[in-house]
Amino acid sequence: MTTTTLPTPRPLRKRMIVMLICLALLFGALVGFNFLKGYMIAKFVGEMSSQPATVSTARAGYQTWQPQIQAVGSIRAAQGVDVTTEVAGLIRQVRFKSGDEVKAGQVLLELNDTDDIALLQSHKAAAELAKTAYDRDRTQYEIKAIPKATLDASAADLKSKQALARQQQALVDKKTIRAAFAGKLGIRTVNPGQYLKPGDAIVTLQALDPLFVDFSVPQEQLSQLSPGQTVNVETNARAGQWFGGKITSISPKVDDATRSVRVEAQLANHQQKLLPGMYANIRIDAGARQSHLTLPQAALSYNAYGATAFIVKPGAKAGEDGKTLPVAEQVFVTTGPTRGDQVAILKGIQAGDQVVTSGQLKLKNGTTLIVDNQVQPASEANPAPQEQ
Structure with missing residues (x-):
């Protein structure tokens, strides 16, 4: 049996040819566009790189630093306390004002001590009576009228009564609060009639000099x-x-x-x-003064390989206007100690070199420069905060 291949219809063949031609034209247009885009980018970058960059510069020079x-x-404060009370009581009188300068021992506050003084007088009277009894017993003992045991009992009773009087006197003294040392008082936080408990703060006392x-x-x-x-x-x-x-x-x-x-x-x-x-x-000044080659810290850039700076070098080619502009040269530097806005340079830059201090981001080796030093970065050894 014989197989017969039918011829492709002529209209279908024409359509396939037209489609292939369109695809070829589209591919050619894409290739041409990408080539033109690359050319324009390269031309733009070339024109940009040929434009001079405006920078500010500074001369590297030696300065004498005091190591610190x-x-x-x-x-x-040399002495500072919050004045408190040892005993509880009702405030009778406050004898200071906020911010007063006081002397050591000056009375600051008095607590109500009426009952304590009455008890003190009672103890003193008992002590006086015991003293009289002791004196009488001692006289009688000297003439052998009483035994030694009676005199010893009188002496012990006298000491006990005097101890009670001293104890009560100490309690009365604690009802008067005094400055422990000379200084300046803070803000008063108590008032007459207020009840104080032991440890309650009355006022802060600070000795301010020295x-x-x-x-x-x-x-x-x-x-x-x-x-x-x-x-x-x-x-x-x-x-x-x-x-x-x-x-x-x-x-x-x-x-x-x-x-x-x-x-x-x-x-x-x-x-x-x-x-x-x-x-x-x-x-704190430490050691003798030292001489360092310094630059503003703004002149340095840092990357993974270390610190770099751009030095201004004389240009070799004249521009369209006939002027020869300087060019930038990137160098690696070794830095030393810093002080304020300045940094010491140990290697990479010589004294007198003109170094770019601003505008480094747009620079590379060979970039032509226009130097404008109307505005300079900070370069103070001891900068102080500025309030705006």
């Missing part, structure tokens, strides 16, 4: 400290104003949790500008 130990701490500041330093800095060494203290309440003091004590034990050592320093506070509880910044 820096710490934070807390100020406390003050102490407590702080901690790492154990590796312990060898740089000694009693009598000068310290400088600043508080947030007195920003920019430093107060001098002396180290008075260094703890003989290192904290095994933080590996730091507690240090105590004494501050003069004649004008009472400092108060107990204030947060304190501490700086």
Whole structure:
């Protein structure tokens, strides 16, 4: 049996040819578009890279730094207590005002002691009677009129009565609250007629001159400290104003949790500008002055390979206007200690090098530069907070 292949209809063949041509044109258009897009991007990037970047710069130079130990701490009073009472009682009279300066032993408050004084008088009378009886018995004993046992009983009774009188006198004295030391009082929290229980706070009393500041330093800095060494203290309440003091004590034990050592320093506070509880910044000069090549910290960029900076170098090619602009050259640097807004440079930059301090993000090796130093980043060794 013979199989006969039927010819493809002519209209169907034409449609297939037209479809193949359309697919070829579409593929060619896509390839051409991608090629044109890559060309335009490359052209744009090339034009951008050829545009000079505006940056600010600074000259690397040597500065003399005083090595310092820096710490934070807390100020406390040389003497400070919350005045309380040992005995219960009703307040009869308050003899101070909030914020008063008081002397040691000055009366602050009196409790009602009428009943206690009456009992004291009774004990004193009993003691006087016992004293008379003892004197009489002693006279009789001297003439052998009474035995020694009677005289001993009279002596014991006298001592007992006198002890009761002294005990009652101590209770009466406790009803008068006095300042334990000279200082400044806080806010009064009691009023006449109020009933106080033992331990109730009456007012805070703080001796404000001198003050102490407590702080901690790492154990590796312990060898740089000694009693009598000068310290400088600043508080947030007195920003920019430093107060001098002396180290008075260094703890003989290192904290095994933080590996730091507690240090105590004494501050003069004649004008009472400092108060107990204030947060304190501490700086201590340690060692001789040192010379460092410094830059603003804003001049450095950091990545996984270390710290880098851009140095301004003379350009080799003239621009369209005939001027030769400087270019950027990236270098790796080794940094040292920092102080405020400045950082010491140990390697990578020489004194006198012109270094880019702002605008580094748009730079690469060979980028032409326009230097505009109208605005400079902060470069203070001891920056102070600025209130706006």
